[in-house]
Amino acid sequence: MEELLKFAPRPTGAGDMFQLLRDGHPRTRADLASITGQARSTIAARIDLLMSSGLIAPAGEASSTGGRPPATFAFNPAARIVLAVDLGATHARLAVTDLASNVLAETDATLSIAEGPDVVLGWVAENGMQLIEKAGRSPDELASVGVGLPGPVEHSSGRPINPPIMPAWDDVDVPAILNRHFRAAVLVDNDVNIMALGEHRTAWPDVTDMLFVKVATGIGSGIIADGDLRRGAQGAAGDIGHIAVPNAGDVPCRCGNVGCLEAVASGLAVATTLEARGLSASTSGDVVALVRSGDLHASQAVRQAGRDIGSVLAACVSILNPSLIVIGGIVAEAGEHLIAGIREVVYQRSLPLSTQHLRIVASQARGQAGVLGASAMAIDHVLSPQAIDALIV
Amino acid sequence: MEELLKFAPRPTGAGDMFQLLRDGHPRTRADLASITGQARSTIAARIDLLMSSGLIAPAGEASSTGGRPPATFAFNPAARIVLAVDLGATHARLAVTDLASNVLAETDATLSIAEGPDVVLGWVAENGMQLIEKAGRSPDELASVGVGLPGPVEHSSGRPINPPIMPAWDDVDVPAILNRHFRAAVLVDNDVNIMALGEHRTAWPDVTDMLFVKVATGIGSGIIADGDLRRGAQGAAGDIGHIAVPNAGDVPCRCGNVGCLEAVASGLAVATTLEARGLSASTSGDVVALVRSGDLHASQAVRQAGRDIGSVLAACVSILNPSLIVIGGIVAEAGEHLIAGIREVVYQRSLPLSTQHLRIVASQARGQAGVLGASAMAIDHVLSPQAIDALIV
Structure with a gap:
């Protein structure tokens, strides 16, 4: 039972003090001494070290209550x-x-x-x-x-x-x-x-539980839980491309299994389906171009891919209970068809408690994510x- | 982009110092001053406060390099x-x-x-x-x-x-x-x-990514990721009982959907199946008793429940990439049949990267978890x- 209480003590040094400054706001030595509870002499020495590294820089003077106004310091991202x-x-x-x-x-x-x-x-x-x-x-x-x-x-x-x-x-x-x-x-x-990580930090920094799904040649996802990226034991967390799609039948997948999400609903899978119908499509980009040109078969195929993706994301919602799912990757550029199909099945297949505050949106960072x-x-x-x-x- | 760097500064007080002591090891005032980088006078004052609360207590004297040996202090769980x-x-x-x-x-x-x-x-x-x-x-x-x-x-x-x-x-x-x-x-x-949480702290404190699955009248799970319990946005994370089982058909579930894991593989679902075959089983406990009595139909039904649970856990493995799945709940008491069925499908349906170090075991904390x-x-x-x-x- 001693195992119950494990902690890894670490010296509280300049690095910890620097984290306080990463928000960009200028602070005085007195501010930092008050926040950290550390001696003024310790704070002054750490400020000097961080100043000499260039990571913090003078940021003007604070207002004074009398006497010489104290100097402030701030994070210097440059x-x-x-x-x-x-x-x-x-x-x-x-x-x-x-x-x-x-x-x-x-x-x-x-x-x-x-x-x-x-x-x-x-x-x-x-x-x-x-x-x-x-x-x-x-x-x-x-x-x-x-x-x-x-x-x-x-x-x-x-x-x-x-x-x-x-x-x-x-x-x-x-x-x-x-x-x-x-x-x-x-x-x-x-x-x-x-x-x-890019989508979370730039577009949704206050969302603690989020799933980012990339739909392109393949399908994968990245998980933010309690504010941080979660990689799992071997770094394979979020690898949803080979989850079995319910009732998908026995479509063979390159992984050796059948009925995997990627074999059924990736950009490549949709292109293959459309090609079999006589359309000219061999890549995810071709699929997007066909949808944008108004091709009905392509729009329907992308919507069905959205439904299949939705059936796997419904499981993700039950497991992770995110408040936000962001859809990115090139197939998401085909407009609303993909997300419409995803929403249709996620809201049908998940419990009300998990979907009452759930949003499903397109990536904002897009190509820059x-x-x-x-x-x-x-x-x-x-x-x-x-x-x-x-x-x- | 300023949003990229958010931190919540908090005073570094006696509470932080106390965390260092939660491992139970005795430390001197000098140890604590050295670890925290804080002034000896600050440390001494905090020791006094924690002593008066009773949360830390004297733990004898440290060995001395000359002079009076310094006093040590340790967490007092009593x-x-x-x-x-x-x-x-x-x-x-x-x-x-x-x-x-x-x-x-x-x-x-x-x-x-x-x-x-x-x-x-x-x-x-x-x-x-x-x-x-x-x-x-x-x-x-x-x-x-x-x-x-x-x-x-x-x-x-x-x-x-x-x-x-x-x-x-x-x-x-x-x-x-x-x-x-x-x-x-x-x-x-x-x-x-x-x-x-109980299973993790008592039996597997060093495992960072673990899934605990309870198989009883219902089916649910709790997620440990990066060492902590993850609850999701509304506290519903791990609620796997209503994920659709691939190819389960349209077995109705009390949630209003069809083909949910709980409707197919819970202790109650297995009891219902056995009862329809003329066996006397109306609860999870009855199912366990039948298996223990050597009833072949009951063993087969529990093993099939294991396979159905395994098909959903395979998705959990792809999403979370745990290194350990612990099976608890009363149906797990029926012996190896349940876990054997789970293993069979998880190892078949998950990617090698996610299962190469994956263990699937029965709960150790059992009823005390x-x-x-x-x-x-x-x-x-x-x-x-x-x-x-x-x-x-």
Whole structure:
């Protein structure tokens, strides 16, 4: 029963004090002493350390009740930069941001992940360096790199694990390769997790329980619970593409099972269905184009895909009880048909308690969700209390 | 983008320092000053406050490097007691524990939740008082009360919300009723969440991602993710009883839908199936008794229930990626048939990445899971940094 009460004590240092300042509001030394209960001399020493690192900067003087007005200090997001990398199956997007995820420079390109780690990460290194220059900054200012990949990733090591659409990347040490070019911490996660993080931080920061669903060539999701991204035991949480769709029959899936959501309702599955009907569709993009051109079969197929996705999301709602589901990915660009189908089944199949306050909406961050999430992941790592303590000691 | 960086600063007080001591290890004033980085005078004052509350106590002298050996202090779990209340559909179990969930006195009884809040909570008050006396303690020492109820509960208010098997409890202010008898904080949650908490703290404290599944008259689950219980937006997370079972057909469920897990695979559903075959079974307990007596039809029916539960748990595995699923509830007492059926389908239907380290086991806390979880929930509340700060200021 002693196991009942486990805690990991950690010194309360400058890193903890810095977290108080991350909200951007200026504070005096007296404010910080009062909030932390720490000695004025301790606070003064930590302010000096953080000032010399550039992470905080003078922010003018507070109003005085008599005597010389006290100096205030605030977080300085311009102190360093991060490189945000969003790699999809066939596209790549890079951004250089400051420490508050403000985008300083951005680029994207058509690039197949199947070209392998040497080609793709070589491209990232070359274009990343150019982008840092374009932003008017120096590689020395780079604090960290955040990378999203279109497959399962062991977040702790930054290695892809048996990634189906990028077999050449299996167990590749992505941080080690990028560290040949960048002297900075490299954080890696799958693309849907960083999209969930980007959407959450930019559009829904006050929502504590949210599910982000990407509907594209494949289908996946990222889970925010109690305000944080949840990765599960092996980083595979949110991998909903291979859940069985009720009454889907025995459509074969590339995973070896039958009736998986991805085999029935992904952009690729819809394209295959439409092609069998004689329409010209081989990719998710073709499906979106057909719907936008007003093709009735395409609209109906996307709506049915929405219903099938809805039948799996109904289970997600019962399990996770989110207050928000955000639908992103290229198929979501086909307009309301997809979300209409999803809503239809989720509201029919879930218990009233779970759906009474549930919203189902389209992504707001859209194409930028990935880089914004990669930036947030990279920033969280370098501004954690532990990282700050290590940086300035 | 300023929204990206939100933090809620809170004074670092005696409550934070107390958390360091909750592991039970004795520490000197110098240890605490070194760990927290706070002034010795601050530490000394906080030690005095916590000593006068009784929450910490002298724990002998540390070894000295010369001079008078310094005094050490440790958490004193005997300082207060909590009352743990586990209410099921037809049973009630009470325990008085110390602040480390050590059971000091315990009792249980047959009691129908359908008797309503006045009768049931009256029984809790009367028997709770007797149990405190039996433990040789006084009601004045009661720090908090933890209650588990067999239905959806809004954890923040302690009110049941549209509970199907206990309609008379809808929106009842359980804490207010118990506060007529006990002058202590009352925390309420649904029974499966407290069972998950009890099982996690006592049997699997180092597992970060775990799902606890109760299979009894109904079916529900409690989710531990990143080490903590996750309740979702309305406290309904883990409510898996009404997820559609793939290919289950149109078995009607009391919720108004068809093909729900609970309608197909709960103890009650299995009893109904067996009764239709001429066997004498009307409750989950009857099903367990038949299996234990060696009845082949009953064993087969329980195994099939396991497969149906497994088909829903396969979805849970894809969504949550736990490293452990614990099966509890009375039907789990029927031996290996239930878990064998669950394993069969989960390992067939989930992706290899999610199941390579997944264990599926029977509950270890068994009948005590509920009271141990209620105790842990009650203790966590009164020993939180905020609560300690409020207590001793």
